Amino acid sequence: MDPDFARLDEYLDENGLEGYAFHDDASNSDLYYVTGFSAPDPLFAVYTPEATGILTSSLEYGRAKTEGRAGVVKRLSDYDFHAKREDHDSETAYALVVDEFLADLGCDSVAVQRRFPVGVADDLRDNGVNVTVDDDGVVSDVRATKTDEEIEHVRTAQRANEAAMARAEELIRGADVDDDGHLVHDGDVLTSEDVKEAIEIELLRHGCALDETIVACGRDAADPHDRGSGPLAAGEFVIVDIFPRDKDTKYHSDMTRTFLNGDPTDTQQEWYDVTEEAYRAALDAVEPGVSGEDVNQAVVDVYDDHGFPTIYTDPETETGFIHSTGHGVGLDVHEKPSLARDGEQLRPGHVITIEPGLYDPDVGGVRIEDIVVVTEDGYENLTDYDISLSN
Amino acid sequence: MDPDFARLDEYLDENGLEGYAFHDDASNSDLYYVTGFSAPDPLFAVYTPEATGILTSSLEYGRAKTEGRAGVVKRLSDYDFHAKREDHDSETAYALVVDEFLADLGCDSVAVQRRFPVGVADDLRDNGVNVTVDDDGVVSDVRATKTDEEIEHVRTAQRANEAAMARAEELIRGADVDDDGHLVHDGDVLTSEDVKEAIEIELLRHGCALDETIVACGRDAADPHDRGSGPLAAGEFVIVDIFPRDKDTKYHSDMTRTFLNGDPTDTQQEWYDVTEEAYRAALDAVEPGVSGEDVNQAVVDVYDDHGFPTIYTDPETETGFIHSTGHGVGLDVHEKPSLARDGEQLRPGHVITIEPGLYDPDVGGVRIEDIVVVTEDGYENLTDYDISLSN
Numbered sequence: 001m002d003p004d005f006a007r008l009d010e011y012l013d014e015n016g017l018e019g020y021a022f023h024d025d026a027s028n029s030d031l032y033y034v035t036g037f038s039a040p041d042p043l044f045a046v047y048t049p050e051a052t053g054i055l056t057s058s059l060e061y062g063r064a065k066t067e068g069r070a071g072v073v074k075r076l077s078d079y080d081f082h083a084k085r086e087d088h089d090s091e092t093a094y095a096l097v098v099d100e101f102l103a104d105l106g107c108d109s110v111a112v113q114r115r116f117p118v119g120v121a122d123d124l125r126d127n128g129v130n131v132t133v134d135d136d137g138v139v140s141d142v143r144a145t146k147t148d149e150e151i152e153h154v155r156t157a158q159r160a161n162e163a164a165m166a167r168a169e170e171l172i173r174g175a176d177v178d179d180d181g182h183l184v185h186d187g188d189v190l191t192s193e194d195v196k197e198a199i200e201i202e203l204l205r206h207g208c209a210l211d212e213t214i215v216a217c218g219r220d221a222a223d224p225h226d227r228g229s230g231p232l233a234a235g236e237f238v239i240v241d242i243f244p245r246d247k248d249t250k251y252h253s254d255m256t257r258t259f260l261n262g263d264p265t266d267t268q269q270e271w272y273d274v275t276e277e278a279y280r281a282a283l284d285a286v287e288p289g290v291s292g293e294d295v296n297q298a299v300v301d302v303y304d305d306h307g308f309p310t311i312y313t314d315p316e317t318e319t320g321f322i323h324s325t326g327h328g329v330g331l332d333v334h335e336k337p338s339l340a341r342d343g344e345q346l347r348p349g350h351v352i353t354i355e356p357g358l359y360d361p362d363v364g365g366v367r368i369e370d371i372v373v374v375t376e377d378g379y380e381n382l383t384d385y386d387i388s389l390s391n
Numbered sequence: 392m393d394p395d396f397a398r399l400d401e402y403l404d405e406n407g408l409e410g411y412a413f414h415d416d417a418s419n420s421d422l423y424y425v426t427g428f429s430a431p432d433p434l435f436a437v438y439t440p441e442a443t444g445i446l447t448s449s450l451e452y453g454r455a456k457t458e459g460r461a462g463v464v465k466r467l468s469d470y471d472f473h474a475k476r477e478d479h480d481s482e483t484a485y486a487l488v489v490d491e492f493l494a495d496l497g498c499d500s501v502a503v504q505r506r507f508p509v510g511v512a513d514d515l516r517d518n519g520v521n522v523t524v525d526d527d528g529v530v531s532d533v534r535a536t537k538t539d540e541e542i543e544h545v546r547t548a549q550r551a552n553e554a555a556m557a558r559a560e561e562l563i564r565g566a567d568v569d570d571d572g573h574l575v576h577d578g579d580v581l582t583s584e585d586v587k588e589a590i591e592i593e594l595l596r597h598g599c600a601l602d603e604t605i606v607a608c609g610r611d612a613a614d615p616h617d618r619g620s621g622p623l624a625a626g627e628f629v630i631v632d633i634f635p636r637d638k639d640t641k642y643h644s645d646m647t648r649t650f651l652n653g654d655p656t657d658t659q660q661e662w663y664d665v666t667e668e669a670y671r672a673a674l675d676a677v678e679p680g681v682s683g684e685d686v687n688q689a690v691v692d693v694y695d696d697h698g699f700p701t702i703y704t705d706p707e708t709e710t711g712f713i714h715s716t717g718h719g720v721g722l723d724v725h726e727k728p729s730l731a732r733d734g735e736q737l738r739p740g741h742v743i744t745i746e747p748g749l750y751d752p753d754v755g756g757v758r759i760e761d762i763v764v765v766t767e768d769g770y771e772n773l774t775d776y777d778i779s780l781s782n
Contacts, residue, residue, distance in 0.1 A: 063616065082706065112509060115509075117504075118505065118506075118522070119507075119526065121509040121512075135510065200595050204592060223453065224450065225431075225451065334431075
């Protein structure tokens with residue numbers, strides 16, 4: 001992968017800064033994107049238009065050289081860290097090493113993310129380095145536009161996602177119903193946890209890791225962030241939202257379907273149909289040059305036309321459409337661009353979700369989510385999975 | 392769980408600070424420990440000796456109130472965030488909200504972790520809040536000492552770990568060997584990836600999540616951070632290092648065994664025996680009042696007596712004992728105390744690993760790791776798994 005850093009170079013130039021620095025671990029996707037390397041423990045790295053440098057422990061040195069894209073890889077011991085430790089505490093010694101490393105890269109003014117650790121920032125500033133916070137997140141902005149290779153990575157994760165969704169659908173739709181109205185599989189009450197386990201095993205088999213999966217039924221489904229727990233019931237919406245990360249490439253996918261075992265009530269069917277209409281309206285709106293806000297507005301308009309509240313038409317509402325239409329997906333499962341109020345302009349190569357939904361504790365929740373890539377003349381849907389509510 | 396924050400109160404008092412602030416997501420264990428709450432997106436929280444407060448989005452508000460331990464839970468909308476957004480950019484509006492929140496808690500000077508985001512720190516300082524970096528990590532220090540309930544959580548994770556290790560051992564030791572010297576299971580060459588998948592499925596079935604597992608054979612095993620890949624070979628060390636997190640409690644365990652299918656060479660047997668001797672020497676040294684450095688030294692002495700290099704006797708060595716003896720385990724898989732050079736004094740309730748090992752690309756790697764809790768008069772081993780190299 002060979003990212004285009006022209007936009008980052010421009011940012012540094014405009015702000016009179018020489019580099020863009022990181023001090024973080026594998027959780028920082030901007031750092032990984034810039035260096036092609038990540039490690040479980042925090043490391044220091046700096047991008048300059050001339051070279052990218054990594055400063056790491058001896059333990060990670062070999063991997064940083066072979067796996068990463070940085071032209072300059074140094075160890076703490078290359079700057080006599082242990083000798084400095086004899087005269088200074090660990091933090092001060094580390095800051096002195098970072099100073100020398102930055103000097104080697106000809107860099108004494110750096111931009112940093114808002115999340116850059118204040119401990120390191122204060123130490124660098126004490127040593128005369130200009131540390132300027134990049135409030136806009138220019139690297140996140142650069143990596144929102146995916147290369148063809150990155151799009152392939154998302155596609156691969158999405159294939160795993162579809163296999164896992166099929167397992168979930170099979171369990172939920174294939175379940176019997178007991179006298180209490182609970183779903184039953186192989187003679188046992190089927191729980192949210194059972195379905196999550198089946199999903200996660202399928203994802204593992206496809207080389208994916210995952211932190212969380214949502215299988216939320218009834219009232220659980222009415223809270224978009226609830227992961228779901230306990231027995232699943234017939235005649236209720238079950239939201240299944242899966243967002244795996246391919247272990248190999250580190251890219252995510254993201255998809256949601258809502259299933260119902262039994263016959264939906266008129267209200268349930270209406271909720272589903274209106275949400276599907278909102279989903280189609282959003283997709284119809286997706287093309288380069290349109291803003292994420294416009295796509296979100298297309299969803300809001302559909303819900304509003306059908307008399308459902310939204311947080312955009314009534315900021316106080318706790319029912320109806322109470323989140324945004326979507327978000328970028330890549331190294332992070334939530335990244336730029338945002339399909340929400342103030343959502344930025346869509347560009348070819350943006351990989352985004354479209355995920356309208358309705359929520360009310362008295363009814364439950366419904367959400368339909370696909371993942372698509374913005375193309376030169378519209379979009380390509382990366383999702384290959386049916387949309388249908390009941391058996 | 393009811394942590395004892397006396398030590399944190401003392402720290403604040405000594406430093407003339409009114410609170411300890413966080414702005415972070417679920418990855419920050421200090422934040423979770425203090426508030427009993429975590430969310431996928433960053434939230435602001437502050438501990439004061441009088442009350443703990445969380446400031447969050449509307450989406451997480453309900454969960455923060457029911458799941459967390461904070462006495463004060465506020466939403467951005469409680470401080471008119473949206474109105475502030477009309478006159479300010481998002482970051483400035485947020486900082487104004489945080490200021491009002493801190494004022495509500497009677498707090499205008501805060502300690503923060505080194506990892507606290509510089510973007511938020513700069514904004515708070517611009518608004519006159521005293522933000523002081525806590526270089527020593529006092530909260531990590533507090534949570535190093537576990538309550539009985541926390542020790543039970545580790546024990547539960549360790550039972551899952553043992554079940555997963557048994558699956559790995561069964562696959563490796565039960566394997567046939569083909570003409571190329573590769574391990575074979577059910578007619579297929581057995582790979583590191585196969586064993587990791589079996590481990591991870593077993594962990595999922597026991598309610599555990601995990602980021603990584605190490606199944607490293609031959610040269611892979613000679614690098615303590617290599618996760619391992621490809622076919623496993625007979626007559627080679629296979630290091631299996633498993634460190635699951637219980638999804639429910641969020642506590643980890645950590646254990647390593649080294650297996651060998653076939654007959655070990657004299658060198659392999661010697662490496663294993665000396666490592667087991669080092670492991671026993673370390674355990675013998677564990678008791679309250681002894682330092683982590685002392686326990687580490689017990690391991691170094693054994694290896695040194697047998698003529699193996701260590702980074703403590705030869706800082707430049709790339710073979711032999713090239714890491715430290717252990718670390719604390721809890722909400723993080725690596726936390727305080729450290730059993731290394733400068734390792735702090737052990738206290739009852741510290742949960743630590745003991746994990747000596749030897750590494751050389753020409754031989755491979757061997758490591759034996761148990762997890763134990765320091766007690767009033769020694770330690771209790773939380774690990775229940777045999778130590779033996781070959782079939």
